[in-house]
Amino acid sequence: MEIKKEAMCGTLESNDLLVKVAPRAGLEIVISSEVLRQFGARIREVVEETLKHMDVSQGQVVIEDKGALDCAIRARVQGAVLRGCECEELDWRIL
Amino acid sequence: MKKPRRSMLFIPGSNAAMLSTAFVYRPDSILFDLEDAVALREKDSARLLVFHALQLPVYKEMEIVVRINPLDSPFGLKDLEAAVRGGAAIIRLPKTERASDMLDLEREVGRIERECGREPGSTRLMAAIESASGIVNALAIATASPRMDSIALAGFDYVVDMQTQRGDGIELFYARCAVLHAARAARIDAFDVVFSDVNDDEGFLKEVQLIKRLGFNGKSLINPRQIELLHTAFEPTEEEVLKAERIVEAAEKAEREGLGVVSLNGRMVDAPVVRNARRILQLAGSPPART
Numbered sequence: 001m002e003i004k005k006e007a008m009c010g011t012l013e014s015n016d017l018l019v020k021v022a023p024r025a026g027l028e029i030v031i032s033s034e035v036l037r038q039f040g041a042r043i044r045e046v047v048e049e050t051l052k053h054m055d056v057s058q059g060q061v062v063i064e065d066k067g068a069l070d071c072a073i074r075a076r077v078q079g080a081v082l083r084g085c086e087c088e089e090l091d092w093r094i095l
Numbered sequence: 096m097k098k099p100r101r102s103m104l105f106i107p108g109s110n111a112a113m114l115s116t117a118f119v120y121r122p123d124s125i126l127f128d129l130e131d132a133v134a135l136r137e138k139d140s141a142r143l144l145v146f147h148a149l150q151l152p153v154y155k156e157m158e159i160v161v162r163i164n165p166l167d168s169p170f171g172l173k174d175l176e177a178a179v180r181g182g183a184a185i186i187r188l189p190k191t192e193r194a195s196d197m198l199d200l201e202r203e204v205g206r207i208e209r210e211c212g213r214e215p216g217s218t219r220l221m222a223a224i225e226s227a228s229g230i231v232n233a234l235a236i237a238t239a240s241p242r243m244d245s246i247a248l249a250g251f252d253y254v255v256d257m258q259t260q261r262g263d264g265i266e267l268f269y270a271r272c273a274v275l276h277a278a279r280a281a282r283i284d285a286f287d288v289v290f291s292d293v294n295d296d297e298g299f300l301k302e303v304q305l306i307k308r309l310g311f312n313g314k315s316l317i318n319p320r321q322i323e324l325l326h327t328a329f330e331p332t333e334e335e336v337l338k339a340e341r342i343v344e345a346a347e348k349a350e351r352e353g354l355g356v357v358s359l360n361g362r363m364v365d366a367p368v369v370r371n372a373r374r375i376l377q378l379a380g381s382p383p384a385r386t
Binding site: 015068074095 | 144146147148150151173211
């Protein structure tokens with residue numbers, strides 16, 4: 001999938017995260033989190049795995065995490081990417 | 096025997112924190128709401144949140160209901176894809192007016208189950224009735240499909256449709272009775288309306304006593320604080336439990352001895368009385384809610 005425009009998904013409430021995506025050559029993932037020291041590696045792993053499933057290899061992905069569970073991270077990354085790709089129809093197999 | 100279904104806690108599908116933690120309140124079932132609780136611009140993100148929240152192991156052990164948007168809205172079918180593929184036990188259809196609404200839902204659920212490899216028939220259906228038409232057609236709705244699990248009354252839209260407003264409950268009297276009779280005739284469960292003033296415990300308990308006496312299985316809830324109040328109100332009295340224990344003991348004794356007729360203190364006990372006694376003991380043994 002190709003990120004065509006800037007988009008965001010999520011909130012900065014506790015147990016949630018805000019994901020911003022933008023078009024960019026190459027893939028850049030920036031993560032800030034209140035629990036970066038304990039869970040930073042895991043957050044990155046979930047983000048990378050989610051992007052890989054969606055076949056996203058280019059773009060900037062900025063994560064502001066507020067202690068979200070993996071399920072919320074997946075949902076918010078997917079939401080931001082789908083909005084950034086201007087994707088109306090969803091292929092559930094990539095989720 | 097089925098588990099009690101006294102409390103169905105509504106959780107907004109767009110709220111990541113509540114979706115992640117709702118299980119701690121231990122309601123009998125949790126409803127992830129994709130309809131009224133979700134703003135139009137967050138319908139897409141809520142759908143994804145609910146799909147992934149359904150994957151949490153703790154929710155695999157609970158009864159999770161997903162309320163989708165109506166199928167004739169731009170969101171309904173997409174919500175349904177997320178809910179069925181995510182593994183929701185029950186789909187709640189809002190604004191059900193007639194049996195064909197449930198048949199349309201049944202057809203789409205069957206298609207999605209086939210496409211995603213989910214066991215055919217494993218997704219159950221709940222109709223929410225919110226209008227005079229829905230009430231008039233309640234029995235046809237309740238018996239529309241073998242997937243029918245339950246029928247729920249939704250009060251706010253209903254009283255608007257009836258050109259009245261919420262009050263002491265008299266405005267819902269016919270609707271409650273109609274929904275309940277349809278559910279019992281169809282052998283499915285019935286859920287009462289939300290009580291929206293979460294600070295009015297007295298009013299809430301008065302309503303709970305009424306719907307318990309009418310025979311509802313339980314109630315839709317919008318605040319976890321109401322769970323303990325509801326469960327406590329549904330608990331049988333000590334006297335009811337003792338009587339139920341005696342009836343069940345007599346039934347088990349008759350079964351051991353191969354007797355076709357159950358008798359207690361020289362009086363015959365009918366099968367429905369035994370079933371009711373078992374239901375009372377099950378309610379008495381249900382774990383208390385945590386607040």
